[in-house]
Amino acid sequence: MNKKDLPFLASKLNEMFPNAKTELYYTNNFQLLIAILMSAQATDKQVNIINKNFFNFLKKPGDAKKLWLEEITEFINSISFFNNKAKNILKTCEILDKNYSWKVPNTIEELTKLPWVWIKTAKVYLAVTQNAPYIWVDTHVHRVLNRLWLVKTKNPLETDKVISKGFTKENHALLHNTLVLFWRYYCTARNPKCDTCPFKEKCNYYKKNHSN
Ligand code: SF4
Known part of the structure; x- marks a missing residue:
């Protein structure tokens, strides 16, 4: 993937996780x-x-x-x-x-x-x-963005810096909740569910691991 694919990523993730919101319990x-x-x-x-x-x-x-x-x-x-x-x-x-x-x-x-x-x-x-336009870049979001090759970075801090400049505010707002659900339910650290992932054709990690 590259930055041109961000609208596709955002719209697909919003389709997969409509009304995505944090899974933390709170009442105020x-x-x-x-x-x-x-x-x-x-x-x-x-x-x-x-x-x-x-x-x-x-x-x-x-x-x-x-x-x-x-x-x-x-x-x-x-x-x-x-x-x-x-x-x-x-x-x-x-x-x-x-x-x-x-x-x-x-x-x-x-x-x-x-x-x-x-x-x-x-x-x-x-x-x-x-709905402020920020993506919380933890190790998981860092992993997903690197697997997709949207960034090529060594740690979450570096990823945060790259996307702060490289992603539009709209992309940040569209991705912040859905990316969390995506790493949690698809792009897990071990055994990601690549076979059913809609991004596999554009995913560097998938291509590397399914090259034969
Ligand atoms: S194909 Fe696999 S590694 Fe790539 S984004 Fe999807 S779940 Fe993650």
Whole structure:
């Protein structure tokens, strides 16, 4: 594939995953931010199992006042880095409560002032809540774009830089949710479902592995 194929990729993925949206469980934007923070080094499934219960007690930042750090830690202790995550959830709630009248800010600049919110986290939050034109480039999206040869990069950071300049805003908005579902259900790290993949004829990885 090359950049000319991006409209085809975007329209096909939108056909495959109509109304694609994040699979993280949340009932409001504040919970979404907390769920995104928790999802570092964890799967959406693991995060959702915890949050179906945890979010009954944490509907808004002010609810954290009723919870001790130990209680938050206990709620989330089946997830990776739970000690750090619990501390940062509490700190984030305190800042949102004190400085933002419980509302999650909606700019990258302000979001990245919150603990553990990096540019990538802010982008995924804004993409989900406002359909902002950002693709969250993690190792999975990096893998898919390289397999398709839309980029030829060594790591997600490099991929992010290349597509920030090379993909239009429209492509970013169309691809951010669908690419996640595509790597999760088709282009998995091991045993990708190439045989049923609509992009196999244009996929460098497929061509290399099915050349005989
Ligand atoms: S053909 Fe296989 S490797 Fe290529 S994009 Fe599709 S699932 Fe991924």
